[in-house]
Amino acid sequence: MATQLITHPACLDHDPGNHHPENPRRLAAVLAALDDSRFNGLERVAAPRASDDALCLVHPRAFVEAVLGAIPPMGRHQIDGDTIVSPGSEDAALRAAGAVIAGVDAVCGGLARNAFAAVRPPGHHAEAAQAMGFCIFNNVAVGALHARAKHGLRRVAVIDFDVHHGNGTQHMFENDADLFYASSHEWPLYPGTGSSDETGRFGNIVNAPLPGGSEGLAFRRAFEAKILPALDAFAPELVMISAGFDAHEEDPLASLRLHESDFAWVTRALMDVASRHAKGRVVSALEGGYDLDALGRSAAAHVEALMAA
Numbered sequence: 142m143a144t145q146l147i148t149h150p151a152c153l154d155h156d157p158g159n160h161h162p163e164n165p166r167r168l169a170a171v172l173a174a175l176d177d178s179r180f181n182g183l184e185r186v187a188a189p190r191a192s193d194d195a196l197c198l199v200h201p202r203a204f205v206e207a208v209l210g211a212i213p214p215m216g217r218h219q220i221d222g223d224t225i226v227s228p229g230s231e232d233a234a235l236r237a238a239g240a241v242i243a244g245v246d247a248v249c250g251g252l253a254r255n256a257f258a259a260v261r262p263p264g265h266h267a268e269a270a271q272a273m274g275f276c277i278f279n280n281v282a283v284g285a286l287h288a289r290a291k292h293g294l295r296r297v298a299v300i301d302f303d304v305h306h307g308n309g310t311q312h313m314f315e316n317d318a319d320l321f322y323a324s325s326h327e328w329p330l331y332p333g334t335g336s337s338d339e340t341g342r343f344g345n346i347v348n349a350p351l352p353g354g355s356e357g358l359a360f361r362r363a364f365e366a367k368i369l370p371a372l373d374a375f376a377p378e379l380v381m382i383s384a385g386f387d388a389h390e391e392d393p394l395a396s397l398r399l400h401e402s403d404f405a406w407v408t409r410a411l412m413d414v415a416s417r418h419a420k421g422r423v424v425s426a427l428e429g430g431y432d433l434d435a436l437g438r439s440a441a442a443h444v445e446a447l448m449a450a
Contacts, residue, residue: 142251142252142253142254143182143183143184143253143254143448144182144183144184144253144254144255144256144257144444144447144448144450145183145184145185145186145243145244145247145252145253145255145256145257146175146180146183146184146185146186146256146257146259146444147186147187147188147240147241147243147244147247147256147257147258147259147260148168148172148185148186148187148188148240148258148259148260149187149188149236149240149260151188151229151232151233151236152168152188152233152236152237152259152260152261153165153168153169153229153233154227154228154229154230154232154233155226155227155229155230155233155234155261155262156217156227156229156230157217157224157225157226157227157275158217158225161223161225162275162393162394162431163261163262163263163275163429163431165261166433167261167430167431167433167436168259168260168261168427170433170434170436170437171259171427171436171437171440172259173437174437174438174440174441175259175440175441175444177441179441179445180441180444180445180448182448183444183448184253186243186247188236188237188239188240188243188258188260189236189239189240189242189243190232190235190236190239191235191236191238191239191242191278191283193205193206195238195239195242195283195287196235196238196278196283198283198286198287198290199269199279199282199283199286199313200267200269200270200278200279200283201269201270203270204269204270204271205278208220208226208234208272208277208278209231211226212226212227212228212230212231213226213227213228214228215228216228220272220277221271221272221273221274222273223273223274223275224272224273224274224275224276224277226277230262230277233260233261233262234262234277234278236260237258237260237261237262237263237264237277237278237280237426238264238278238280238283238284240258240259240260240280240426241258241260241280241281241283241284241287241381241424241426242283242284242287243256243258244256244257244258244284244424244425244426245284245287245288245291245292245379245424246291246292248379248422248423248424249288249291249292249294249379249422250292254421254447254450255412255415255421255422255423255424255425255447255450256423256424256425257384257425257426257427257440257443257444257447258280258424258425258426258427259427259440260280260426260427261427262275262276262277263275263276263280263385263426263427263428263429264276264277264278264279264280264281264282264283264309264383264426264428265279265280265281265301265303265305265307265308265309265310265383265385265428266305266307266308266309266332267279267309268308268309268312268313269309269312269313271309273309273332274305274308274331274332275429276309279309279310279313280426281299281310281381281382281383281426282299282309282310282313282314284381284424284426285297285299285314285320285379285381288378288379289319294378294379295319295378296319296320296321296375296376296377296378296379297319297320297321297377297378297379297381298320298321298322298323298372298375298377298379298380298381299314299320299321299322299323299381299382299383300323300324300368300372300380300381300382300383300411301322301323301324301325301326301382301383301385301428302324302325302326302360302382302383302384302385302388302404302407303324303326303383303384303385303386303387303388303428303429304326304327304330304385304387304388304392304394304395304397304429305326305327305330305331305332305385305387305395305429306324306326306328306330306332306334306335306348306350307322307324307326307335307383307428308332308334308335310322310383311324311334311335311339311341311346311348314341314345314346315339315341315342315345315346316341316342316343317343317345318342318343318345319345320345321345321346321347321371321372321375321377322341322345322346322347323346323347323348323349323367323368323371323372324347324348324349324383325349325350325351325360325363325364325368325388326348326349326350326351326388327350327351327352327353327355327388327395327396327397328350328351328352330353330395335348335350336348336350337349337350345375347367347368347371347372349363349364349367349368351363351397353395353396353397354396354397354398355397355398356390356397356398356399357398357399357400357402357403357406360388360397360399360403360407361403361406361407364407364410369410369414372411372414373414373417373418376418377414377415377418377419378418378419378420378422379415379419379422379423379424380411380412380414380415380419380422380423380424381423381424381425381426382408382411382423382424382425382426383426383428384404384425384426384427384428384440384443385427385428385429385430386404386429386430386435386436386439386440386443387428387429387430387431388403389401389404389430389432389435389436389439390435391432391434391435392430392431392432392435393431393432394429394431401435401438401439401441401442402442404439404442404443404446405442405443405445405446408425408442408443408446408447409446409449411423412446412447412450416450421450423447423450425443425447427440
């Protein structure tokens with residue numbers, strides 16, 4: 142079985158403005174990096190649109206309807222302090238969530254070894270009833286709840302190595318013993334959540350905050366000492382990854398100092414856990430990363446690691 146790359150041109154049409162950090166050039170950089178002979182073995186799949194019912198596994202229907210109703214027919218509309226939508230945002234957001242759902246269907250259905258959803262807008266800051274932090278719908282949370290609703294999985298884990306804490310995913314998971322969320326992130330930094338004492342109602346939340354300036358060694362030690370043992374103990378049936386690459390040393394929005402090799406290392410480590418507990422099932426979704434060159438190289442390193450399974 143191959144690794145699936147799930148994406149769609151519509152994800153380039155979500156346009157908050159060229160001045161905005163989360164602009165279409167990000168996804169273009171990722172896709173350009175993956176348009177290389179090293180990735181000839183990828184199975185390339187067009188992302189479908191997520192249904193309203195799928196989104197409502199994690200978001201109230203009134204919120205879904207309000208957000209989609211706020212998409213302007215022309216120009217742009219600000220739905221949060223830093224979250225802006227344009228006429229193409231509806232299709233992009235639905236296909237971003239739909240790509241993760243498709244990845245879950247592929248790995249749970251035995252059609253793919255693992256999958257990477259190269260999509261935007263990102264999702265991990267989106268709360269149940271609040272779009273924020275460049276995120277409209279919480280793509281990985283939708284995928285996790287879809288895995289339970291459609292495929293009968295019970296224990297689903299999301300591991301997040303974006304430089305910013307995934308507040309939305311944590312809040313959606315923290316009261317469910319069969320959902321696990323772990324995050325490494327710079328601290329203090331937006332959105333202000335993710336302290337190490339935020340552990341969830343059932344100890345199912347693991348935060349490993351890193352001070353600004355931390356390098357790859359500190360990142361790897363945090364995973365080895367805290368996140369990976371907890372994930373192993375949780376014994377997930379599916380491992381999902383919020384793959385943000387803004388912890389790279391060249392990224393302008395934060396000050397961690399990771400390199401492509403660190404993202405490849407953590408990908409392999411998470412795949413090892415998935416091999417032990419989840420029949421190797423891994424679904425990854427693009428989150429942040431705002432230096433275009435570093436983003437492209439890092440995403441390529443991540444996907445190469447997935448393909449090596």
